[in-house]
Amino acid sequence: MTHEATDSGQDGTIGSGSRIGIVSFADTAAADTQLITGTADLKAAVDNLTAGGVCQPRGADGIDVSVLNDWATDPDASHVAVTPDDAQLEDLFADLAANISKPGATNLVVGEKLNPDFAIVSVNQPDKGTAVQSDDTTLQWSIPQLGVSGNEGASLECFIRHVGQDGGTKAVNASITYSDTEGNMVSFPSPGVEVDCGISVLPEKCPVPVEVDAEGCRDSLEVDAGDAYLESLGRILQLNVTVRHVYPEKRVALAVILTELDPEGNEYQRGMKAVALPAHHYAGCRDIVVRCIKFVLPETLNVSGSDPNSMCGQRKFKVRLIAHNIDTDFRCCDCVICL
Numbered sequence: 001m002t003h004e005a006t007d008s009g010q011d012g013t014i015g016s017g018s019r020i021g022i023v024s025f026a027d028t029a030a031a032d033t034q035l036i037t038g039t040a041d042l043k044a045a046v047d048n049l050t051a052g053g054v055c056q057p058r059g060a061d062g063i064d065v066s067v068l069n070d071w072a073t074d075p076d077a078s079h080v081a082v083t084p085d086d087a088q089l090e091d092l093f094a095d096l097a098a099n100i101s102k103p104g105a106t107n108l109v110v111g112e113k114l115n116p117d118f119a120i121v122s123v124n125q126p127d128k129g130t131a132v133q134s135d136d137t138t139l140q141w142s143i144p145q146l147g148v149s150g151n152e153g154a155s156l157e158c159f160i161r162h163v164g165q166d167g168g169t170k171a172v173n174a175s176i177t178y179s180d181t182e183g184n185m186v187s188f189p190s191p192g193v194e195v196d197c198g199i200s201v202l203p204e205k206c207p208v209p210v211e212v213d214a215e216g217c218r219d220s221l222e223v224d225a226g227d228a229y230l231e232s233l234g235r236i237l238q239l240n241v242t243v244r245h246v247y248p249e250k251r252v253a254l255a256v257i258l259t260e261l262d263p264e265g266n267e268y269q270r271g272m273k274a275v276a277l278p279a280h281h282y283a284g285c286r287d288i289v290v291r292c293i294k295f296v297l298p299e300t301l302n303v304s305g306s307d308p309n310s311m312c313g314q315r316k317f318k319v320r321l322i323a324h325n326i327d328t329d330f331r332c333c334d335c336v337i338c339l
Helices: 039-047 065-071 086-100
Strands: 023-025 029-031 105-114 118-124 130-135 138-146 157-162 168-171 173-179 192-195 199-201 235-246 252-261 267-277 286-297 316-325
Touching (some): 105 118, 118 130, 235 252, 235 316, 267 286
Antiparallel strands (some): 130 138, 168 192
């Protein structure tokens, strides 16, 4: 955040980052000055103004006050005046002068709340004030004073990580608030990021359920549930694997080897699964996430030292991964024997 305000010096110059321009309009608008800081030039431009139809709206073709209100800074009543008299103009310019000469801000508090798809990883202490992180998504930045004695800014840097499960264009902030003792109003941008979650492959389908309807007053119900497989016996170990930097247009063979360790560190084979990953068609290398690779672990093969009859005993395993491109340019050379 950067907050800028004027100082209270009496040197004929609008202080500390603020500038004013004079625009007059009747049938057409004209910029009588650019955005400048010299009060003498501004006063001369105002003295040279003459009335010429500004205060006489011409019915439906006259001044559209709603458009002026949209253009003006809130609150509209302090920044838009249509057909004012001398007293109203005096009050209007007095309010503008008070706003221009505000001596900065004190007791600033900025509160930021991230959307749940993001989490704060780290926060660097700001160059002014202090920042406190209350949880993974909430940050509060407090500054005692800013812009009181001159043009002054402040910055805070933090790092966030995407923790959601899907990609797309996402807004980072759920909300951001600002307050200070002087009641200044500050607007903040609404940053968004494009999240690319890469490619996911599910090599194993979940079992298809069998639907059963029980109706009427029958005491028993006989159902043919189809074929059953033994993969549901024992524990199920489920793995997710990320294969990094896969070239486009290349299929990949992935092997997952599972072993179990006994108390002495000896390994026992518990299975191997090979998965063929389809080729992707992106312009560059991509990471591919392979989800839900399942191994069934019957308790009768428990060698880790816990009670073989217990479903809650601790077991130790090792997982090894091997991945290679299936599609290569390798060709066997013709054998030539020279005598």
